[in-house]
Amino acid sequence: MATVAYQNVWKTLTAIPATSFAGKRYTFVSENAAGEMISTPTGGVPLGITNEPNGPGEPTQVHAEGELFVVLGGTVAIGQGIEVGANGLAVALNTGVRVGTCRVGGAAGDIGTILIK
Numbered sequence: 001m002a003t004v005a006y007q008n009v010w011k012t013l014t015a016i017p018a019t020s021f022a023g024k025r026y027t028f029v030s031e032n033a034a035g036e037m038i039s040t041p042t043g044g045v046p047l048g049i050t051n052e053p054n055g056p057g058e059p060t061q062v063h064a065e066g067e068l069f070v071v072l073g074g075t076v077a078i079g080q081g082i083e084v085g086a087n088g089l090a091v092a093l094n095t096g097v098r099v100g101t102c103r104v105g106g107a108a109g110d111i112g113t114i115l116i117k
Contacts, residue, residue, distance in 0.1 A: 001079075002095055005104045005113045010017045011065035013048060017056055025053045026111060027088035028099070029062055037062070037087040041100055043096035046084060048116070060103060072112045076105040082114050 009086025014028065018036035028046035032038045037060060040046040048064035076082065081093030082100040088110065090100075104113035 008067040013062045020055045021053045040084045
């Protein structure tokens with residue numbers, strides 16, 4: 001039986017998107033030099049995972065710690081380390097910075113659960 005993704009949020013932040021985040025819910029986000037929310041670059045260190053697909057200037061909730069929903073950018077198994085892939089998606093740790101641990105895995109495009117602390 002497949003495991004269903006779940007969330008247990010410990011810490012949230014509020015950020016203001018630099019561009020529209022339509023279609024980017026549950027992806028890794030960072031800040032630009034102006035302090036606005038952007039998609040985390042591949043291999044980068046995120047602030048957290050966006051929970052709301054808001055537009056520029058609209059305050060957006062970012063989950064920064066906990067067991068969090070995230071969109072997978074490739075096949076990831078339970079227990080694997082996670083790094084940021086293209087477009088702020090979660091991928092299995094390879095040569096990037098470890099940002100979390102997979103708690104509920106899946107294939108590319110699935111919503112999984114990762115632990116960030």
